[in-house]
Amino acid sequence: MIGRLNHVAIAVPDLEAAAAQYRMTLGAEVGPPQDEPDHGVTVVFITLPNTKVELLYPLGESSPIQGFLDKNPSGGIHHMCFEVDDILAARDRLKAEGARVLGTGEPKIGAHGKPVLFLHPKDFNGCLIELEQV
Amino acid sequence: MIGRLNHVAIAVPDLEAAAAQYRMTLGAEVGPPQDEPDHGVTVVFITLPNTKVELLYPLGESSPIQGFLDKNPSGGIHHMCFEVDDILAARDRLKAEGARVLGTGEPKIGAHGKPVLFLHPKDFNGCLIELEQV
Numbered sequence: 293m294i295g296r297l298n299h300v301a302i303a304v305p306d307l308e309a310a311a312a313q314y315r316m317t318l319g320a321e322v323g324p325p326q327d328e329p330d331h332g333v334t335v336v337f338i339t340l341p342n343t344k345v346e347l348l349y350p351l352g353e354s355s356p357i358q359g360f361l362d363k364n365p366s367g368g369i370h371h372m373c374f375e376v377d378d379i380l381a382a383r384d385r386l387k388a389e390g391a392r393v394l395g396t397g398e399p400k401i402g403a404h405g406k407p408v409l410f411l412h413p414k415d416f417n418g419c420l421i422e423l424e425q426v
Numbered sequence: 427m428i429g430r431l432n433h434v435a436i437a438v439p440d441l442e443a444a445a446a447q448y449r450m451t452l453g454a455e456v457g458p459p460q461d462e463p464d465h466g467v468t469v470v471f472i473t474l475p476n477t478k479v480e481l482l483y484p485l486g487e488s489s490p491i492q493g494f495l496d497k498n499p500s501g502g503i504h505h506m507c508f509e510v511d512d513i514l515a516a517r518d519r520l521k522a523e524g525a526r527v528l529g530t531g532e533p534k535i536g537a538h539g540k541p542v543l544f545l546h547p548k549d550f551n552g553c554l555i556e557l558e559q560v
């Protein structure tokens with residue numbers, strides 16, 4: 293069911309410093325910051341040959357990653373995103389297996405303009421998993 | 427400098443359950459458990475079309491992931507591994523930029539039989555980064 297690893301997302305306490313570090317110290321291809329007000333984050337995309345790393349920084353008053361940074365002031369890996377062909381079929385299979393889907397259970401349009409769902413970390417070894425229909 | 431994302435490693439409290447979950451619930455290609463006594467872990471490789479997920483479970487008395495599981499009993503994302511062409515050149519560049527390399531600073535032979543180094547999480551947004559020479 294799951295396909296490619298679309299990205300690994302890292303919550304960072306200083307977006308400019310983190311982007312500069314991936315560009316200069318790690319020598320990666322780093323894009324410009326992009327505000328995603330609908331998702332409460334500013335994102336920097338790092339393009340690797342086979343997948344992406346996304347740096348996330350809170351945007352606005354109720355950012356979904358502020359709590360994570362409060363608990364992890366140095367930052368940390370926030371979630372990983374797997375691609376699926378059919379997000380509704382994926383959701384129904386997961387629910388049938390007893391896994392919890394976060395929120396209403398209806399896909400939302402994610403930061404890449406595609407339908408996404410998040411799965412409950414407690415059901416997946418403490419890992420927040422995003423599924424994205426591609 | 428950094429190339430492909432070689433893998434994302436997840437520390438899990440129950441390897442058999444986690445492997446079954448990735449195989450059955452998430453529908454991924456999941457290999458058999460492999461003991462790596464030199465590294466203090468039992469590993470299950472999950473092959474995605476573009477990269478791997480590795481499930482890690484402690485092996486032996488002084489496993490490097492036991493402390494992580496003590497702090498995170500549900501498990502969690504333990505590290506991510508980027509490929510580099512020349513690990514000594516990568517190390518020297520990182521040290522020149524002020525980043526800390528864990529251990530002696532000399533590469534060790536990792537779980538894939540290739541030279542690896544780990545970078546200090548505090549220098550990389552709370553993320554443990556492994557570099558593997560491929």
